[in-house]
Amino acid sequence: MKTRLDRGYYWFLIPGFLLFIIFVVLPFIANIYLSFTRWSGVGVPQFIGLKNYLRAIDDFNFWLSLKNNVVIILVLTTIPTVISLFLAVFLFQYVAVKVGKTTANIFKAGFYLPQIIPVAIIGVIWKWIFQPNWGALNVILEKIKLGNLAQNWLGDPNYALGAVLLVMVWFQIGYPLVIFISALQRIDPQIYESARVDGAKGLRMFFSITLPLISPEFYVVVLTTIIYSLKIFGPIFALTRGGPGNATTVASYFSYKNFFEFSNVGYGATMSTIISLIILLITVVYIKLQNFESTEGE
Amino acid sequence: MSMERAEIQSLKMPMQMVPERKSKEAWVKTGYIGLLTLFLLIFLIPVVLIIINSFKDEAEFYARGVLSLPLKPSLDIFREVWQLVEFDVKLYNSLLISTAVALLGLLISVLNAFAIGIGKIKWGKFILAFFVFAMVIPHEALAYPLYYMMKMIGLYDTKLAVILILSVLQSAYGTYLLSSVFRTFPASIIEAAKIDGCNKWQILMIVVALNKPALSLLLVFYFIWTFNEFFLPLIFLVSNANQTIPLAVTLFQGQYTGYATMQSACSLLGILPCIVFFFLFQRTLTQGLVAGGLKG
Numbered sequence: 001m002k003t004r005l006d007r008g009y010y011w012f013l014i015p016g017f018l019l020f021i022i023f024v025v026l027p028f029i030a031n032i033y034l035s036f037t038r039w040s041g042v043g044v045p046q047f048i049g050l051k052n053y054l055r056a057i058d059d060f061n062f063w064l065s066l067k068n069n070v071v072i073i074l075v076l077t078t079i080p081t082v083i084s085l086f087l088a089v090f091l092f093q094y095v096a097v098k099v100g101k102t103t104a105n106i107f108k109a110g111f112y113l114p115q116i117i118p119v120a121i122i123g124v125i126w127k128w129i130f131q132p133n134w135g136a137l138n139v140i141l142e143k144i145k146l147g148n149l150a151q152n153w154l155g156d157p158n159y160a161l162g163a164v165l166l167v168m169v170w171f172q173i174g175y176p177l178v179i180f181i182s183a184l185q186r187i188d189p190q191i192y193e194s195a196r197v198d199g200a201k202g203l204r205m206f207f208s209i210t211l212p213l214i215s216p217e218f219y220v221v222v223l224t225t226i227i228y229s230l231k232i233f234g235p236i237f238a239l240t241r242g243g244p245g246n247a248t249t250v251a252s253y254f255s256y257k258n259f260f261e262f263s264n265v266g267y268g269a270t271m272s273t274i275i276s277l278i279i280l281l282i283t284v285v286y287i288k289l290q291n292f293e294s295t296e297g298e
Numbered sequence: 299m300s301m302e303r304a305e306i307q308s309l310k311m312p313m314q315m316v317p318e319r320k321s322k323e324a325w326v327k328t329g330y331i332g333l334l335t336l337f338l339l340i341f342l343i344p345v346v347l348i349i350i351n352s353f354k355d356e357a358e359f360y361a362r363g364v365l366s367l368p369l370k371p372s373l374d375i376f377r378e379v380w381q382l383v384e385f386d387v388k389l390y391n392s393l394l395i396s397t398a399v400a401l402l403g404l405l406i407s408v409l410n411a412f413a414i415g416i417g418k419i420k421w422g423k424f425i426l427a428f429f430v431f432a433m434v435i436p437h438e439a440l441a442y443p444l445y446y447m448m449k450m451i452g453l454y455d456t457k458l459a460v461i462l463i464l465s466v467l468q469s470a471y472g473t474y475l476l477s478s479v480f481r482t483f484p485a486s487i488i489e490a491a492k493i494d495g496c497n498k499w500q501i502l503m504i505v506v507a508l509n510k511p512a513l514s515l516l517l518v519f520y521f522i523w524t525f526n527e528f529f530l531p532l533i534f535l536v537s538n539a540n541q542t543i544p545l546a547v548t549l550f551q552g553q554y555t556g557y558a559t560m561q562s563a564c565s566l567l568g569i570l571p572c573i574v575f576f577f578l579f580q581r582t583l584t585q586g587l588v589a590g591g592l593k594g
Contacts, residue, residue: 008498009417013425016410016469023466024432027443034442041446095334098327109580110338113345116576118526118544121568124551125344128561136347136364143365170341231436234528238548252529255438260533265442272439283434 028276034269041265052270061246062271065254068161069275072250073229075165077222080172087111087173088180089210108181112174119171123238126167130154130239154240157247164239164248171235176221183214223286230279251275345569352376352563359559375563382560383546384538385567391535392525392542392571395457395464400520402465404513407472412502414473415480416488426477432470437529445533459534464524472516479512480505518579525572543568 035052037045056062087107096104114122129136130153138150153163187210195205211218233252236242242249242257249257251271258268351364353371362369379385410429414422444463445454453459483505491501506513531542541549547568551561 009413009419011413012409012417012498012502013413013419016406016473017425019406019462019466020428020432020470023444023463024435024440024470025428027440027447028435030443031439041442090330090334094330099331103331107334107338109576110342113342113576116522116572117569118528118547118572120526120528120544120548121565124547124561124568125348125565127551128558128565129344129347131558134360134364134558136343139364170344173341227434231438233438234544237528237532238551252436252438255441256529259438259442259445268438269442272436272441275436276439279434279436280431283430287430 031269035273037266039265040263052267065249065251068250076229077225079169081176084173084177092184114171115174120234120238122171123235157244160247179217183217187213348562352566354559379563388543388546396521396524398461399464399524400517403468403520406469410473411476411480415477429470429473455536
């Protein structure tokens with residue numbers, strides 16, 4: 001059956017493959033090369049070996065950026081996931097059954113709304129809310145007699161990262177929510193029926209049926225959220241520009257500043273190379289784990 | 299907002315009309331729904347505040363605060379912001395870039411996936427791994443070389459630069475997704491087409507025609523993702539005439555720090571197109587399609 005005809009399929013891959021080489025592979029290799037150079041962006045990059053990497057080891061701001069990314073990962077993979085898992089089960093197994101599908105869908109859409117707003121504009125809106133003098137958060141705290149809790153949320157290094165995290169959690173919830181709801185729709189209701197016959201109740205059913213059955217979606221949510229957290233840029237730019245000081249700086253912003261503000265291209269490339277390698281490592285481990293699980297299941 | 303309230307109201311109505319028959323379960327139900335509604339309302343406060351404050355002038359805002367409803371709702375602020383931002387230009391740029399990326403990205407994805415999923419070419423899995431790489435790679439690891447390249451070939455600060463880069467980057471996701479969709483395409487249809495003398499382009503057309511739902515889903519995703527994109531437009535679109543909406547809204551806030559209602563009106567203008575898309579594409583967007591990652 002393998003005839004000459006079938007080889008013709010390669011032609012269809014050529015445009016995509018070439019574009020991919022030009023816009024992804026070559027820039028990525030160039031970026032790795034730049035991480036071994038000192039370069040202001042003008043003239044010829046000067047090769048300096050591992051100096052940028054050695055400099056990074058002793059650079060407080062370099063580690064602070066990575067630490068902030070890790071904090072964002074820890075918060076975004078847990079809080080929104082738990083809240084939305086609870087919401088998804090409640091919406092799908094209670095509201096949709098007892099009240100109606102339309103109501104459940106309206107709630108779903110409501111919680112999903114932040115997800116459709118460009119994340120930079122999310123930052124703009126919340127910066128407006130965090131404004132220390134007339135911003136809504138402090139005004140509301142004043143109104144409910146908690147005025148002494150009012151803060152310069154984004155201007156105070158003690159609160160800035162927390163404020164950013166609050167915004168990110170608010171933005172994130174809708175994403176795992178829709179994924180978990182579609183996962184729940186996939187589960188055969190008969191499984192619940194027979195469990196009920198066997199005398200299983202709410203929580204028990206949740207932990208021994210629902211949770212194991214939606215675990216594929218769970219993994220995907222965690223993986224995509226980790227990658228998203230490592231790439232995060234727009235909200236930081238809009239909310240704090242990494243400030244105050246460097247309190248909310250993250251890896252991508254660190255690179256951005258070195259590229260375009262400090263004309264320190266090699267050092268910016270060092271950070272972005274390291275982040276890329278971390279992301280690739282996580283992705284590879286994830287794919288291995290997933291393949292392992294699926295072969296085990298067969 | 300009003301739609302949600304109306305919906306919940308209409309659900310409560312019949313129960314309230316027959317209070318004596320209200321069982322314990324019905325009370326519990328009302329309680330749960332009430333709590334959930336309250337939670338959603340608190341959740342959406344930021345959006346509500348942006349809406350009500352966009353219809354006030356600055357004087358009223360500073361006199362009556364951020365929580366009051368507008369006394370004389372007016373569109374003046376919008377007109378002012380619209381002109382300051384040149385919103386029509388930004389809207390045009392955003393729509394043009396998003397549409398172009400959606401179409402070009404889809405074209406690339408379909409061609410790639412046709413070779414991998416239908417052609418089942420050798421090394422297909424290996425090539426797919428490369429596309430996964432493009433999916434997860436952080437943009438800052440490509441940004442500077444791309445910036446330099448675009449400056450060299452004279453495409454820096456053009457919409458075309460952003461369109462090309464984003465089409466390629468986003469097509470990686472579509473390649474991955476469509477390859478697994480096409481892989482399950484019935485071989486009998488392709489065999490039949492071959493027997494009828496179809497060449498590969500004709501077979502491609504058949505595959506496209508029979509996979510319209512998956513393709514339109516990709517179009518929607520590409521469009522929205524591009525519309526919301528921030529990092530690459532920030533780097534490549536420096537001149538006012540080329541900027542997109544998220545960029546313009548963010549830069550506006552930095553410029554007009556003391557103007558509370560102008561800021562909110564600007565954000566609202568920025569959100570409005572997204573809300574329109576949301577209603578147009580709600581089904582698709584909330585389907586919760588997982589990054590094709592469910593099938594290895």
